[in-house]
Amino acid sequence: MNIVTTIFRRELASYFATPLAYVFILIFVALSGVFTFYFGGFYPRGQADLEPFFGFHPWLYLFLVPPISMRLWAEERKSGSIELLMTLPVTTWQAVLGKFFAAWAFVGVALGLTFPMWLTANYLGNPDNGVILAAYIGSFLMAGAFLAIGACLSAATRNQVIAFIITAVVCFIFLMAGSPFVLAAFRAWAPQDLVDAVASLGFITHFTSISKGVIDLRDLVYFGAMMVFWLTANTIVLDLKKAD
Amino acid sequence: MIEIQNLTKQFGHLRAVDDLSFSVGAGEVLGFLGPNGAGKSTTMKLLCGFLTPDSGSIRVCGHDVVNEPLQAKQRIGYLPEGAPSYPEMTVGQFLKFIADIRGLKPADGKQKADEVIARLQLESVVLQPIETLSKGFKRRVGLAQAIMHDPEVLILDEPTDGLDPNQKHQVRELINSMSSEKIIIISTHILEEVNAVCNRAIIIAHGRILADDTPASLEARSAYHNAVTLRFADAAKRDVARTAIGALPEVASTSIGDDGRLTAFPKEGASLLATVTRLATENNWQMDELALESGRLDEVFRTITSAGEAQS
Numbered sequence: 001m002n003i004v005t006t007i008f009r010r011e012l013a014s015y016f017a018t019p020l021a022y023v024f025i026l027i028f029v030a031l032s033g034v035f036t037f038y039f040g041g042f043y044p045r046g047q048a049d050l051e052p053f054f055g056f057h058p059w060l061y062l063f064l065v066p067p068i069s070m071r072l073w074a075e076e077r078k079s080g081s082i083e084l085l086m087t088l089p090v091t092t093w094q095a096v097l098g099k100f101f102a103a104w105a106f107v108g109v110a111l112g113l114t115f116p117m118w119l120t121a122n123y124l125g126n127p128d129n130g131v132i133l134a135a136y137i138g139s140f141l142m143a144g145a146f147l148a149i150g151a152c153l154s155a156a157t158r159n160q161v162i163a164f165i166i167t168a169v170v171c172f173i174f175l176m177a178g179s180p181f182v183l184a185a186f187r188a189w190a191p192q193d194l195v196d197a198v199a200s201l202g203f204i205t206h207f208t209s210i211s212k213g214v215i216d217l218r219d220l221v222y223f224g225a226m227m228v229f230w231l232t233a234n235t236i237v238l239d240l241k242k243a244d
Numbered sequence: 245m246i247e248i249q250n251l252t253k254q255f256g257h258l259r260a261v262d263d264l265s266f267s268v269g270a271g272e273v274l275g276f277l278g279p280n281g282a283g284k285s286t287t288m289k290l291l292c293g294f295l296t297p298d299s300g301s302i303r304v305c306g307h308d309v310v311n312e313p314l315q316a317k318q319r320i321g322y323l324p325e326g327a328p329s330y331p332e333m334t335v336g337q338f339l340k341f342i343a344d345i346r347g348l349k350p351a352d353g354k355q356k357a358d359e360v361i362a363r364l365q366l367e368s369v370v371l372q373p374i375e376t377l378s379k380g381f382k383r384r385v386g387l388a389q390a391i392m393h394d395p396e397v398l399i400l401d402e403p404t405d406g407l408d409p410n411q412k413h414q415v416r417e418l419i420n421s422m423s424s425e426k427i428i429i430i431s432t433h434i435l436e437e438v439n440a441v442c443n444r445a446i447i448i449a450h451g452r453i454l455a456d457d458t459p460a461s462l463e464a465r466s467a468y469h470n471a472v473t474l475r476f477a478d479a480a481k482r483d484v485a486r487t488a489i490g491a492l493p494e495v496a497s498t499s500i501g502d503d504g505r506l507t508a509f510p511k512e513g514a515s516l517l518a519t520v521t522r523l524a525t526e527n528n529w530q531m532d533e534l535a536l537e538s539g540r541l542d543e544v545f546r547t548i549t550s551a552g553e554a555q556s
Contacts (some may be wrong), residue, residue: 006344010330016372018333080328084389087292087324089317212315244295 003090008099008105015106020067028064028110032056036117049127053117054135054211057177061146062168068107069150070163072099073238077158081105086242092235100151100231107143111136131213138210139225144204147169148230155237171203178202246291246397246427251300253286253451260286262451264300268444270396273423275459276431279549281533282433285325288401291429292322303398305307318346321395325402325431327386331375335366335385338374339392346393360388364417379406387415391422398428404437409445416440435541449549463539465547472516473507474524475533482506485529492519507537 011189015021032053036040036042064119076082085095141166150167176182186195199205206219247270253261256296262285268274276284281532291302293309293316307315317535329338339360341364361367364384369377373384383406390398401491403419404412419428419441430442438445438459447455455462463469476482490498494514499507510516517536524531 002347005347006341010333010341013337014330079331080324080326081330083289083294083324084322084328087294087317087320087322088342089314089347090345091314232272 003094004098004101007090008094008102011099012105013101014243016103018073021106024064024106025110025113026069029113031060031064032114032118033059047125049078050117050121050132050135051211053114054139055201056163056205057139060141061143062171062175065107065171066142066150066164066167068103069147069167070160072103072162073155073234074158076158078160082242088237096231096235096238100147100227100234103147103151104140104144107147108140111140116221124241128213131211134213134215135211137215138207138219139208140221142207145174145223145226145230148227148234149174151236152234155234156218156241173180174201175203178205199210245306246301246429247301247303248291249301251290251302252298253283253290253295254298258480259333260384260451261297263288264448264451264453266446266453266456268427268429270427273419273428273442274428275438275445276429276448277433277435277438277445277545278431278448280433282449282549283449285401285452287448288399288429288431289324291399292320293317294324298313305520309392310488312413317428319395320397320399321390321393323386323390323403326405327383327384329352329382332373334371334373335361335377335388336384337540342392343387344425348393349490354393356392359390363391364388365414375526378412380408383407384411384415387418389404391418396426398422400430401442402429402431402433404432404434412437435545438541447545447548454548454551455544460539463541466537466539466544467509468507468537468543470515470517471524471537471541472506472520473505473533473535474502474529475505476519476529477532479504485524485527488523488527489520492516492523493518499533505533 029093035056036053040055042052045052076085088093117134118129121130121132149170150163153167153170154160154163157166168193179202182202183195183199186198191199200222206222209216210219249263249265252259264283264287276287277416278284286295290297291304293313296310303309303318304316305319307319307349309316330341333341336357339357340353341425343357344527346353348356349423361370366381366384366388369381377385383403387400387403390400398477400419404415407415415525416437419430422428423441423443430437434437442459445455445457445459446453455465457465474482476485482500482504486498486500489495489499489506489508492508494510495514496509496511498509501507508516508520524534531550
């Protein structure tokens with residue numbers, strides 16, 4: 001566990017050693033504000049809650065998580081430092097977890113810095129802070145699932161641009177899986193069980209229920225399982241093709 | 245002790261390492277030689293557990309690299325080709341990270357870091373990000389990282405590549421100073437390095453061992469071994485000397501090099517120096533130079549690797 005912590009600390013520090021971290025946080029916080037106030041109709045709704053704020057998170061993550069995850073492994077491959085890391089007395093799992101947790105913590109910091117939204121809602125009215133906390137937890141879990149997908153795909157290539165695009169596409173598929181549009185396409189021919197299965201894979205379905213304050217064990221398990229699955233895949237990909 | 249048995253690694257159609265077997269003991273400094281693409285780096289990556297062999301086994305200090313990777317990796321210090329590191333970290337941060345990952349206690353790690361910083365003369369750049377350093381410094385940071393935990397086995401892939409002559413000399417001194425108690429494997433294509441630091445050399449091509457010997461015995465395989473080279477200011481006198489030397493019973497052949505020197509090659513097992521010297525004194529030749537050749541490693545290297553080429 002000590003080794004995971006060491007890798008975690010190194011990775012997290014490396015985000016803040018470049019302007020990437022600050023640019024990311026600035027854009028994340030600014031965009032989430034823009035979405036909430038302009039597109040979400042925060043004021044006209046006349047309700048003291050953060051639903052319009054959280055409602056845009058899946059879409060924000062769709063294009064802000066891939067730039068974080070794309071460098072996780074692709075950069076190590078490109079610079080050759082993967083050879084250094086994997087010849088240190090470190091297991092592949094430890095490396096995968098250390099890097100993943102660092103990326104997750106970093107997005108967590110960005111998410112945490114949106115706290116003025118919460119202050120604003122509390123200043124304007126009396127929102128249900130339990131619901132807001134649940135939504136923050138849900139958003140954080142969803143970010144973890146996005147990052148796990150990105151980490152795995154980053155390990156599959158040495159080209160960061162390819163990692164970015166494929167991650168965005170796969171994340172988009174998972175976002176859309178629960179949408180009426182995709183479900184209608186399946187309903188036309190597929191049995192109900194398959195339609196339900198596809199619907200249950202969608203990020204938005206699970207995130208929406210958490211963000212309404214309903215912390216259902218199934219939603220937590222869903223995001224947990226997504227992370228475990230993609231990080232396992234990440235480990236396997238690395239073990240299979242460390243060198244190329 | 246490193247034991248490698250029937251090691252094979254295939255990349256697609258290319259058999260990078262082909263049924264390689266050898267072992268290296270403590271106190272040996274093994275030079276790994278071969279043309280580019282011979283399988284040197286691949287063998288080193290297999291040794292360090294970065295690549296997994298298709299077949300065969302590698303044991304490092306009794307630990308199988310495939311089955312007990314962590315135990316094996318703890319005993320190895322490895323400088324990968326090109327000395328990769330984390331460019332955004334400072335030298336100090338990087339060495340601290342390595343110490344932590346190697347499981348050194350903070351106080352111990354600090355002390356070891358200070359030791360290697362002093363040993364590789366990195367004091368002036370401790371606070372600099374690695375990406376801002378020159379090639380020579382980067383290489384030395386990579387070396388510092390590899391020797392920090394005082395490993396039993398040191399594997400260095402082209403340790404002096406990109407260094408200036410002074411730095412090369414320092415690195416060779418460093419290797420020599422550690423050679424008595426460690427197993428050191430160095431890949432290089434600088435042949436003088438083999439003479440400078442190695443007490444054993446393996447020449448490989450196409451993933452197979454073509455020669456495994458001490459540098460001195462390898463030199464002895466050279467046609468130049470025990471040959472005598474003379475330099476004359478006057479080409480006409482040289483040609484007279486050539487005829488005279490060529491007539492000696494011990495001489496197999498004579499040749500004129502590109503630099504105008506006359507070289508006389510002895511017959512198998514014969515010694516020329518005394519005879520040639522006597523001949524020179526008797527005839528009162530005006531020579532600028534008279535030298536006994538110990539052998540030319542580059543020539544042996546070319547002969548061995550091109551013979552290997554012809555076989556495959």
